[in-house]
Amino acid sequence: MQSVPGLEKDFDILGEAVVGGTSATWMGYKNVKYYTNAFVFHENKILLGYKKRGFGLHKYNGFGGKVEQGETTLEAAARELEEEAGIKSPLKHIGVLFFHSDGEDSAFYIDVYRGDGFEGTVTESEEMRPEWFSTAADDTHAAPAIPYDQQRETDPYWFPLLFSNTPFRGRADYRMDREKGKLLPCKWWFCVVKT
Numbered sequence: 532m533q534s535v536p537g538l539e540k541d542f543d544i545l546g547e548a549v550v551g552g553t554s555a556t557w558m559g560y561k562n563v564k565y566y567t568n569a570f571v572f573h574e575n576k577i578l579l580g581y582k583k584r585g586f587g588l589h590k591y592n593g594f595g596g597k598v599e600q601g602e603t604t605l606e607a608a609a610r611e612l613e614e615e616a617g618i619k620s621p622l623k624h625i626g627v628l629f630f631h632s633d634g635e636d637s638a639f640y641i642d643v644y645r646g647d648g649f650e651g652t653v654t655e656s657e658e659m660r661p662e663w664f665s666t667a668a669d670d671t672h673a674a675p676a677i678p679y680d681q682q683r684e685t686d687p688y689w690f691p692l693l694f695s696n697t698p699f700r701g702r703a704d705y706r707m708d709r710e711k712g713k714l715l716p717c718k719w720w721f722c723v724v725k726t
């Protein structure tokens with residue numbers, strides 16, 4: 532595993548890992564940009580947003596965005612959740628993800644938050660259309676299954692840890708797949724944090 536700014540302090544507490552992809556070295560990057568991603572849980576369901584514009588267009592994700600100057604990442608996560616889904620939730624930090632795409636100057640450093648329960652009314656925004664999905668193993672909760680085929684390719688590595696409330700860390704490098712004509716993960720690791 533290669534060091535990542537802000538993650539180095541965690542390396543001695545990382546546990547079970549999924550590692551995959553090419554044996555080539557990790558990609559370099561010039562800058563790191565800080566983001567948040569918040570996931571709200573309620574009655575065996577998770578709230579995801581369908582991205583209507585910009586980065587991640589037409590994919591489901593948590594609610595989040597850039598951390599603005601002077602904000603903590605928790606403040607940024609709460610602000611983005613309210614802007615994009617119209618709700619507040621008692622957010623707790625659950626993970627850190629680091630993504631870099633070949634050819635980009637900046638890498639994404641993402642603080643991931645989990646909130647159990649919410650206040651307010653879930654409301655569609657200009658950027659996101661919120662929808663509930665089932666987190667139950669069976670289909671008894673009358674919500675659709677997690678839409679992994681409309682999410683980022685690396686989400687299946689860490690979503691189970693988010694569901695089980697297990698702190699995690701991870702990194703993936705993306706490269707253009709010329710045959711498929713899109714960026715795909717070429718090297719990755721995802722770990723639980725030992726408690």
Ligand SMILES: COc1nc(N)nc2c1ncn2[C@H]1C[C@H](O)[C@@H](COP(=O)(O)OP(=O)(O)OP(=O)(O)O)O1
Binds near residue numbers: 593595597685703
């Ligand atoms: C594999 O890469 C990623 N996976 C997942 N699941 N989420 C990712 C990945 N890379 C970035 N993200 C997240 C981080 C943020 O939550 C959003 C991107 O935020 P956005 O570009 O919408 O940021 P805003 O500040 O809202 O941008 P605007 O200036 O357009 O409002 O994706």
